[in-house]
Amino acid sequence: MSGVGLDATATGVSLRELHRLEELEEVYRLLVEIWQSEPGNAPISVELMRALSHAGNYITGAYLDGRMVGASVGFLAAPAGRALHSHITGTTLGNGVGFALKQHQRLWALDRGLDTITWTYDPLVRRNAHFNLAKLGAFPTEYLPSFYGVMGDAINAGDESDRVLATWPLTVPHVVAAAAGTPYAVDVPVNAVVGLRDRDGRPAPGRTDAEIVLIDLPADIETLRHTDPSTARAWRQALREVLGGLMARGAQVVGFHRKSSYVVRLPA
Structure with a gap:
């Protein structure tokens, strides 16, 4: 594999595939730390990672400085x-570690003749x-209500696990750039309308009757789940209805605007 992206060099981070049991145990501990999972509710088990690694998948x-600060696990699909x-991909640091991991993953896939990587993420x-759509160039292609059921880790805080499927076409020009x-x-365009607006921290449905619809997101849904659960639930339901509803009717998410809003193109 040739290189892992500029961020890996700039931050002094090294990346390598993992196979040994003690390495996978270290991944397990890191992911439990990041998600602050309860015992028995870890994001992924050592045993499953062992099987995935042995079968030729991506870990x-x-x-x-010799300390694991991020990890990523994927499988052929x-x-x-x-x-x-x-x-799953997680890091304990910013500074480009997540970007370096994704670029390493991209090159790993290209080296094996693959042209697409997918993953799910919380659309709220x-x-x-911003990272997935702007920094990487992926696009949400499917809205998945309560995909994992109710999740009790510290990040999700008992919220329903709506997800979108992100699709990353690895060789298109904007992804290469x-x-x-x-x-x-x-x-x-100037005639875009706002289908869901952040109004004083709460979701306010708007218009969806133009070719381009903007959908705002709350500034910090993860904090909101702990400080104001009812408002967090209102955001979940509003996004499910507006974004999920538009995507179910064939609308495409084509970008992320000003680090705050999905840009959605309605079908002709």
């Missing part, structure tokens, strides 16, 4: 011979949406 650790599904989390450090930006 990689990111290290800074449909369509066979073309796709990798990235099941602004920073994740994003890998080189140029985030993907989409032009928003």
Whole structure:
């Protein structure tokens, strides 16, 4: 594999595939720390990672000064011979570690003749949406209500686990440019309407009767789940109805605007 992206070099992070049992145990401990999971409710087990690794799937650790600061686990997916599904990726640091992991994953997939990586993420989390759509150039392609059921870890705080499926086409020009450090930006026409607005911290449904619809996200849904659970639930339901409803009718999410809003194109 040739290189892992500029961020890995800039931050001094090294990345390597993991196979040994003690390495997988370290991944397990890192992910439990990040998700603050209860005993018996870890994001993924050592045994499953062992099986995935042995079967030729993707498990990689990111290290800074010899200490693991990030990890990613993925498995080969449909369509066979073309796709990798990235099941979980987590880091304890910012500074480009997540970006370096995803670029390592991208090159790993390309080296094996794959052209697509998919993963799920919580569509309410602004920073994740910006990272996935702008920094990487992926697109949400399916809205999945309560995909994992109710999740009791510290990050999800008992919220319903609505997810979107992100699809990352690895060789298209804007993804290649994003890998080189140029985030993907989409032009928003002046006649775009706002389908869901952040009004004083609460969701306010708006219009969806134009070609381009903007959908705002709350500033920090993870904190809101702990400080104001009822408002967090209102955001979940509103996004499910507006974004989920539009995607169910064939609308496409084509970008993320000003680090705060999905840009959605309605079908003609």
